[in-house]
Amino acid sequence: MERAIPAREKVSPYILEVVDGLKENRLAVVGLAIVVSLVLMAILAPFIVPHDPIELHLDLRLLSPSWQYPLGTDDLGRCILSRLIYGTRVSLQVGVMVVGITAISGSLLGLTAGYLGGIIDEIIMRIVDVLLAFPGLILALVIAGLLGPGLFNVMLALSVVGWTRYARVVRGCVLSAKERGFVEAARAIGSSNFYIMFRHVLPEALSPVIVMSTLGMGWTILSAAALSFLGLGAQPPMPEWGSMLNSGRAFLRVAPHLITFPGLAIMVTVLAFNFLGDGLRDALDPRQKKRVEI
Amino acid sequence: MGEKLIEVKNLKKYFSSGIFRKSYVKAVDGVSFEIRKGETFALVGESGCGKSTVGRCTLRLVEPTSGEVYFKGIDILGLNRELRDLRRKMQIIFQDADGSLNPRMRILELLVEPLRVHGLLNGRGMAEALRLLELVNLTPDLLGRYPHELSGGQRQRVGIARAITLNPEFIVADEPAASLDLSVQAQMLDLMKRLQGEFGMGYLFISHNVNIVRLMAERIAVMYLGKFVEVGDTRKIFNGAAHPYTQALLSAVPTTDPSARQNRIVLEGEIPSPINPPSGCRFHPRCPEAKAVCSEVEPALQDTGSGHLVACHFAS
Numbered sequence: 249m250e251r252a253i254p255a256r257e258k259v260s261p262y263i264l265e266v267v268d269g270l271k272e273n274r275l276a277v278v279g280l281a282i283v284v285s286l287v288l289m290a291i292l293a294p295f296i297v298p299h300d301p302i303e304l305h306l307d308l309r310l311l312s313p314s315w316q317y318p319l320g321t322d323d324l325g326r327c328i329l330s331r332l333i334y335g336t337r338v339s340l341q342v343g344v345m346v347v348g349i350t351a352i353s354g355s356l357l358g359l360t361a362g363y364l365g366g367i368i369d370e371i372i373m374r375i376v377d378v379l380l381a382f383p384g385l386i387l388a389l390v391i392a393g394l395l396g397p398g399l400f401n402v403m404l405a406l407s408v409v410g411w412t413r414y415a416r417v418v419r420g421c422v423l424s425a426k427e428r429g430f431v432e433a434a435r436a437i438g439s440s441n442f443y444i445m446f447r448h449v450l451p452e453a454l455s456p457v458i459v460m461s462t463l464g465m466g467w468t469i470l471s472a473a474a475l476s477f478l479g480l481g482a483q484p485p486m487p488e489w490g491s492m493l494n495s496g497r498a499f500l501r502v503a504p505h506l507i508t509f510p511g512l513a514i515m516v517t518v519l520a521f522n523f524l525g526d527g528l529r530d531a532l533d534p535r536q537k538k539r540v541e542i
Numbered sequence: 543m544g545e546k547l548i549e550v551k552n553l554k555k556y557f558s559s560g561i562f563r564k565s566y567v568k569a570v571d572g573v574s575f576e577i578r579k580g581e582t583f584a585l586v587g588e589s590g591c592g593k594s595t596v597g598r599c600t601l602r603l604v605e606p607t608s609g610e611v612y613f614k615g616i617d618i619l620g621l622n623r624e625l626r627d628l629r630r631k632m633q634i635i636f637q638d639a640d641g642s643l644n645p646r647m648r649i650l651e652l653l654v655e656p657l658r659v660h661g662l663l664n665g666r667g668m669a670e671a672l673r674l675l676e677l678v679n680l681t682p683d684l685l686g687r688y689p690h691e692l693s694g695g696q697r698q699r700v701g702i703a704r705a706i707t708l709n710p711e712f713i714v715a716d717e718p719a720a721s722l723d724l725s726v727q728a729q730m731l732d733l734m735k736r737l738q739g740e741f742g743m744g745y746l747f748i749s750h751n752v753n754i755v756r757l758m759a760e761r762i763a764v765m766y767l768g769k770f771v772e773v774g775d776t777r778k779i780f781n782g783a784a785h786p787y788t789q790a791l792l793s794a795v796p797t798t799d800p801s802a803r804q805n806r807i808v809l810e811g812e813i814p815s816p817i818n819p820p821s822g823c824r825f826h827p828r829c830p831e832a833k834a835v836c837s838e839v840e841p842a843l844q845d846t847g848s849g850h851l852v853a854c855h856f857a858s
Contacts, residue, residue, distance in 0.1 A: 429641030437605055437656040437704065438629030450644055 276527020282520035290336040299327035301334045301487045307342045310503040320505045322496060328505065331487035332513050337516065338488045342403055342472045343465045349407045351461045354414025355453065359417065362422030363445050373419065376412040384409045385471055399488075402472055402481040410468065414460060421453035421498025428452075455532035459525055466521035475515050489514050546614070546748060547712055547744040548577040548600065553609035555595050567816050569595040570606075571768040577712070580738065582745040582748045584759030584776075586752060586791070588813055592635075592768040593748045595712040600746060601632055613712065630660055633705040635734075637717035639697040643689040649700060650685040656707040674703040678733060693728040699733070713748045719754065731758060756780055764788045767824045768817055770843060774850035784852040786829050823855070832858060 270276050290295070298318070305325030313320045319328040361372040379387070391405035425431065426449065434444045475481045476490030484491065489510045496506030553573045556566040570592040577583045585593040598604040600611055601822055602618055602625065611618050613632060636642040643652055653674050654667040672682055678699040689697055698718065704711055715734065719727040720837035731754065738745060749755050749766060756776060763773040764787065772785040783789045790807040809828045814820055820827050835855055843853040 263618060316628040421803075429636060429638050430644040432603055433634075433642040433704070434655075434659075436601060436629065436634045437659055437708070439659045440626065441653075443659060448644055 266531045270308045275523040275526040279520040281522030290340050293333050297330035299330045301330040334487040335489045339469045343468045346406045346468045347464045349411035354411035355418045358415035358418030362419035379412045397480050399482050402475045417456050418453045425434045425449045425452035459529040461526035466518040470518050547579050551614040554607045556607045577744045580742045582759045584747040584755040584762045586755050587765035591765045597716050630708040632712045633710040634714040635705045635718045639701040639720040678703045712744045716748045771853045784857040785854045787825050
């Protein structure tokens with residue numbers, strides 16, 4: 249005797265609330281639109297680029313934007329637009345990988361620390377304190393420098409630096425969720441700690457982690473570009489926005505478009521993620537909503 | 543009288559606070575009682591006297607500082623992994639039904655969660671959920687809803703249904719009706735009585751409401767500042783309370799008889815802090831019959847005849 253559940257009720261009210269909240273925020277919608285088009289661009293790159301991003305044309309060096317080369321060519325005669333489109337792949341890949349690793353490992357460590365408490369909590373959180381004592385990008389620079397140049401090493405460095413904030417926030421959420429009545433109720437029916445941690449406690453920390461992941465995408469892409477600009481990340485001829493900035497730097501006076509467009513690409517992408525993250529935070533924060541109701 | 547279901551001996555729970563100078567809140571300070579099969583044993587007392595802590599310690603949801611708790615002769619404070627299995631037999635109905643149901647879970651998931659946790663689901667979740675709903679008089683259309691879409695009475699019924707899902711033999715009912723209005727309260731208590739008649743479980747019934755306790759319980763313990771001051775059969779206590787605190791508590795019950803109202807005993811002052819309980823008898827600063835000895839010697843809980851225990855120097 250299974251009763252039909254109306255379609256709208258099948259979707260968790262949580263997701264509906266988020267979508268409703270997000271729709272009201274125009275900047276967030278713009279951010280979401282840009283992010284979606286960036287993702288599409290990265291996936292469809294081979295089909296939409298006008299030219300090969302790596303092939304050299306030494307006779308076509310430093311061309312200004314034209315119909316054939318919409319954003320001009322660089323010092324080796326490569327189409328800048330094509331390189332930017334392929335650069336989206338690199339940046340999003342780095343962003344997704346690093347944010348995925350840091351959000352998951354940081355959340356799990358924060359969950360463990362907050363739920364178990366005691367000596368384990370102390371150890372994890374003191375490590376977090378030590379890592380947070382250094383400015384993030386400087387520490388990543390040191391680690392990437394020690395590991396040597398390469399995109400993988402940059403991702404590793406950013407991951408080592410990035411998980412701490414997730415651990416802190418999740419631990420805080422866990423500490424407050426632990427005192428909730430339904431956690432005690434779950435213990436009363438004989439649930440295992442593992443079950444309580446993942447079924448009842450972790451979902452309480454989900455909203456801040458989603459917001460931080462979105463904002464973290466912007467931060468990661470910017471940091472990866474910065475490290476690549478310094479020559480630690482992507483190696484030529486890989487089209488990467490940061491290294492494009494670096495190689496275009498020498499031609500600032502004669503061909504400013506070489507650094508204008510990669511710079512704009514970084515800026516727009518980071519802004520889009522930040523807008524989306526801010527919008528998500530407003531949509532997910534129950535306190536914010538109460539203020540509107542009053 | 544049936545067999546012994548729960549036996550609690552000299553239970554103590556101190557909550558410590560402060561880092562440099564530890565101070566202890568003596569929430570429960572040496573409490574002993576027994577509950578038999580099919581019996582309702584009630585704890586009555588003011589807010590903050592430690593009633594709920596006794597209930598939680600009995601189920602080991604809160605770790606007691608010292609004392610012994612036996613469930614059918616098994617020392618539950620000595621158990622580790624086995625405790626999770628034993629929890630099937632001992633359940634709790636929470637006062638705050640709202641907070642004890644996870645707002646992200648549907649009623650169906652909430653009802654079958656106890657079975658799932660113990661691996662007893664075996665595909666009969668829906669049938670089981672419908673059986674439970676019928677037992678607590680709820681309609682099946684609630685299964686797809688979330689707790690916040692239910693009324694307070696419905697939520698409390700879901701809480702009760704969750705407690706009986708695993709066919710427990712013992713249930714702690716921690717003010718199960720306190721947050722509900724009178725008519726719903728009555729329904730809830732009827733429901734609990736009916737379920738007890740059907741399944742024969744023992745209740746530890748915690749309440750501050752003397753009238754409810756009189757209705758529900760066969761035996762009563764009156765608590766004051768973490769200690770029992772009087773324990774006995776409900777009828778005996780209501781007919782002849784021996785401890786001054788019990789007398790005051792009972793005289794405070796609203797009555798429809800105007801001539802009885804004049805005999806009300808009004809206690810002076812507030813309930814003292816459990817961090818520094820008064821010396822001697824804990825009740826002596828507020829006791830209308832206090833003598834010099836009361837502030838010096840702590841009275842023991844003594845049998846005044848046929849299982850009626852009183853902790854007062856002047857109880858007769």
